[in-house]
Amino acid sequence: MRKLALVLMFVCGFWVSGESAGADEDQPSKPLRVLVLFSNQRTLPANQEMQRGIWSSLEPLINSHRIELFEEYLEFHRLPVADENPPMVSFLKKRYKEMVPDVIVLIGTQALDFSEKWMSSIFPDAKKVFAGVLEDQARLFGERYPSAGVVYELAVQPLLEKVEAMMPEVHSVVLVAGAAKFDREVVEIVKDQLEDKGSWEISEIVGEMPESAAEKLSDLPSGTVVVFTSYFQNTEGVTYIPRKILKQLSEKSSAPIFALYDTMLGSGATGIGASPFIDQGRQAGELIQRIVAGESPREIGTIVDDDLKFRFDAREMRRYGLDPKLAPEGVEIFYEYPGLIESHPYAFFFGTMAILVQSLLICSLLWTRYQKQKAENQAREMERYFATVFEENPNPMAVIRVSDGTLQDINPAWEKLYELTREAVLGRTPLDVGILSRDTDAGLYEDFVKNGKVLSGYEREVRTGSGELRNVAFYSNTVEVGGSRVRILTTVDASDRIEAEKLRNSLSRGNRVAQLGQVSAWIAHEINQPLGSILSNAESGLLLLEREAEQARDTELQEILSDIKKEDRRATKVVEHIRTMLGNHSTTKSPLAVSEIFDDVFRMASPEAKRRVVDLRYPSGGIPKVSVLGDRVLLVQVLLNLVFNAMDAVGGVPMSKRIVSLACEASLEDGWVDLIVCDRGPGIPPDHLSSVFEFFYSTKEDGMGLGLAISRFIVEDHRGEITVRNMDGSGARFQIRLLLHEPTNEH
Template sequence: MGPPHIPAMPMDERVTDAAHGGTPPAQSATTFSRLRAALRGTGSMAAVLGVAVLLVLGAGEWATRDELDTQWDNLRRSGEVQALALRGVATRYSYLPFTAAQQPLVAALLRDPDSRSVRDAANTYLQTVNAHAGSDTLYVMDANGLTLASSNWNTPSSFVDQNYSNRPYFRDALQGLAGRFYGVGKTTGEPGLFASAPVYDDGKVIGVVAVKVQMQPIVDTWAQLRDPVFLADERGILFLGSVAPWLYKTTRPLSAQDVLQVQHDEQYGARWAPQPVPWQVRQRDDQPGVELKLPSSGKNYLAFEEPLPDLGWTLTLTADSKVVAQARQQAWVLATLASGLLVLGALYWQLRERRLQENRQARIELEQRVLERTHALQQAQAFRQSMEDSLLVGMRARDLEGRIVYVNAAMCDMVGYSADELIGCLPPYPYWHPDDLDRHWNDSDTALAGKAAPQGNENRLRHRNGSDVYTMFYTAQLIDGDGKHIGWMSSVVDITAQKRAEEQQQQREAQLQRVQRVITVGEMASTLAHELNQPLAALVNYAAAARSLAAQGKTELLNDSLTALSAQALRAADIVGRIRRWVRQHPEAREPCDLNAAVDQSLDLLLRAEARRHGVVVRLDLAQASLQVHADRVLLEQVVLNLGLNALQAMQAMQTAAKALHTATHPQELLLRTTTDAGQASLQVLDRGPGLPPEIAERLFEPFFTTRSDGLGLGLNICRSIVESMGGELLARNREGGGAIFEIRLPQAPTP
């Protein structure tokens, strides 16, 4: 069954009269008016075609801009995630050199490097610490850069007796700074991130402790991405990335001084020489990034830079720009379909107007008009057939029984069968997918019953060559010229490329989730190590007391110490479980608890004993009524205990400084106060210490920031995270008259 016939205006209006040998005057006037109407119709069609062309071009431009915005947004979000992961890896082991530098054994080795027993002990210590920390290599250098001890002392690539005095991280640590440096190892030839810290003896730097960390896990993650990702140092040299041939090449010209400095430091190997990256940069003024053009492969990439100023690096993420071209082409296809429908509508309107004009013509012209109209109809039919064959959207017509009566060329190309093979077929059709037969039967029966969804149905077809084709079917009634329902017409759109793009997007999201899980595990480990410190210290004290009481034969006191020791062990296990649930964000860890009771429990645990040891008076100003809050009781007690110990240490440090300067200080007092206001329960820890200078107050809650030489800088950061997980906030400010105030605010729970 072919497409329905469409009547058209005759192409020529040559009417002759054999009797008169010419054209009658009335017929000449009629012919002139019809010719003028035809010219007006031609102008209207030109306008419609012009609008159709503008629609196609505008759709392509809009799709291009929309896809560019989407790609830049994806790159920006990926850059934030990757930057977070890089910072986590770069700072994960920064504490290790500082911690090892505090070990007396390291200072003893630097003071007496010729002692074999000290050196062996230092090697064993570094090997043990390195194995537990999971870093690559931990080693100690003297003031001349010579390695005295290393965690890999017993391996063929040992750092012992190697000199690294030309490395920047050694020079920075020798100046009393924390060093960080990425480069190729002089001994192993393997690249890595180096972090260093100075070793002091009587206020003088006598050596350097350094750690080497492999960043290969980051590269392995990048290698799974479809498009290149790379990292450049402050000089613009690529030193980490998913494309190995690009490593250690320069993104911009280097000065002679920079080249000499890199070669002197042997940062990228002893034979490194500057070579430019193999791409050309095209700046986009209206875009947040640039375009990289690779002449060797012919590929173009959108490149987005994420600066990491705290590390001195620049992260660049790319996306293949061909997806933009694909979006533009898809928009052109859809716009062409819409334009085709517009042209068909305009043709129908024009032909209808012409038919009305023809009905008004005199009966004398009827025979001639029929002949000429037949000729025009043939031309219109040929035009419409050509237009349908040029469409990229498949068309399929079926009769009321489901027999295929018409398919266009696009439909045949979509399924790999010719029109002769498809016309006349009843369900099941040869292109139905064998794994989806039940769904195909259901969709076919629904469509033939006139219940097809107006938004279309998605179907998976099987191409003749065996490949899968994903399509959208849109079905409407097929009406003949008499207005009778004779079947169903379906338009079929190939969405295979769109499905592939959705699968790739799901893969990228899964990769981002894996990176986020790695970051979460690191935070959990830091939190657990810090929170277990206090119950473990109490365990040690109770164990020492029990040993002493056992030696003295004081059985009753011994039983009390053992009972307290067991309670602290259970408390440590409780902390582990609750921190694990907190990190996983399990809300069931919260329960109604009394804020005043949490203060009393913290005093009984350790705070009151520590206050007596420091000579500090503890004063309580608690609310008369019970202050009920929804919180994790054990974690809340840990926060109160941590804040109280910090206050005692601050006052002790101030008292020591005052004695050295022979100056007077405020009376040593620790005040714990609970209040309630507007549905908020508040606990304030007030001390008479040195207070919070502005430069310290700004960084107070940053991880690994501390003013104590023996601190890790995790306590306040963990305390704030715990309070915020309970729906509250932790604030800090200076106290009037000297000292500091740390305040916990939590939503007040209804009193049971």
């Protein structure tokens, strides 16, 4: 039983211990606590870049809870650390009493000094690594500094070699630094490096007030460059952020300033040559990763960050006349922003097009506005001009409103001609004031106002204010004034011209009568000779018959009769000659297209029709393509005579009814064609229809009664006939019927 109990106890103990061991394996290991101790304040750009590098490297371990990362800032230049018991020592002990760091990361030489004096009493068991320390400064610590860390080099010589390649005339270097211990250490290291080269003239401005240093930099000789090292304090103990001091100095410096830290770029430095702080932070993070992986600081050792970066500011380069495109090889150009076209070509194109379209639209609107103003100015100028012309015009002028036919304005010449004042006529019609007769002219005036007929030399008899009758000619035009349509009516006094025309017609009639008398005498003279000869021969023949023998009588009688025949032919020729003379042209006939005759008539009569305000209408149904045999001049003259007579007939009717129509009808089967002239006048009295073609018959005061008689003579000479009849309603219809020549079937 005792043995069984021992076995059970052993088994149970083994099981319990195994379970406990399994539980320990499942329990996660404690995260590594890392404290990063920065030498200066949080706002220092170098610290911010270092922090970014450390965090970017350790972020996976932090997110997986394998590391707890803490940060503290010694603010070495502002808080005292030389006391027997500095406040930062007690602060760190108290703050991390329950969370003692496993690894201390010391950033900067001030943090190394602090660690050497106090870290053994604060965190004696913590492992120590460092970063952000110059290689020359780390060398001064010797065995006193931690065995693991990241050091960097000052790149003053490589930087100035780049500068010398771009500015071969440079031979002098001015070093600018503050008065802090770190500032002086850095400037001494830089001087040692430059003196080793021996080809530079070196001067320095150390510890001076920023204003004084800037004043000295404002008057540097040519061939000089400035190297800004570090500036944390001046000689009076006032602390600064180096980047701000560099900005202040660069604003007045007459020479380009170069710096040894990458955080100085963009604050007035023309260029920098340095190991970027963010890269040093990443390397420090990699050291911590190796410690987490189990390596000891001594196994890791010191890492030298010799990956130098040369970065120049394009803005500062141009300020000092340096072309960024000529920068030496290995130099990165910053702040060289691409132009708008290069960075946003499509946006620039469409934006430019939009601006162009808008500009064109604006220009178009401005041009339209200019044109409108110009038109308005011209309209006002034309109104003033028209008013002047209207008032000063020697011809009587009146403005008649279309809507009611009333006179809206008259000029002085109108008052003088019609012997009426403005007050007496404005607002009234010519019918109201008695210029036109209401009995005979009311319809004509209404037709003129409403239908808008344009008058051009339309002659009419009017009555003046004194009752005198005057013959005048009217000219009209329609315009819009102030949105209202008006007619401008110009009057020309035609009394003198009409009297002269009557006198001229009377003289012409007398002259024609005298000519006819001379022609009659000549006809009598010319025909009397052959008739006298015929009479003598006839008497001789009779006497011969009475006394001569039959044979001799027959022979002589033949001779007499031959003479009679000869004289008869002579008389016929005389008549033909007279007819030719009266026509004043050759009566030779030839084939004529009827359409050409109508075209000539319409062309010749249209101007007179326009002057008389007569609607002359061309054949509406077209003209058959037929021809006649005749004299073109004579046939055209006959039709013109009929057309002008028709115009005279419609002269007394309203203008809307002054219509003269031409027509043509052909019968190919019967072989004739009718040339027709119709009017809408009063027609011909029925008892006069048989007399209109007689010589010296006329219904006109100045007519000689020869036109229609001669027309009939010419038509009959062409083997045709001319007739007239009154149409149903009103008007007369004259018809000329001629024989066709070579009729065709084309219509």
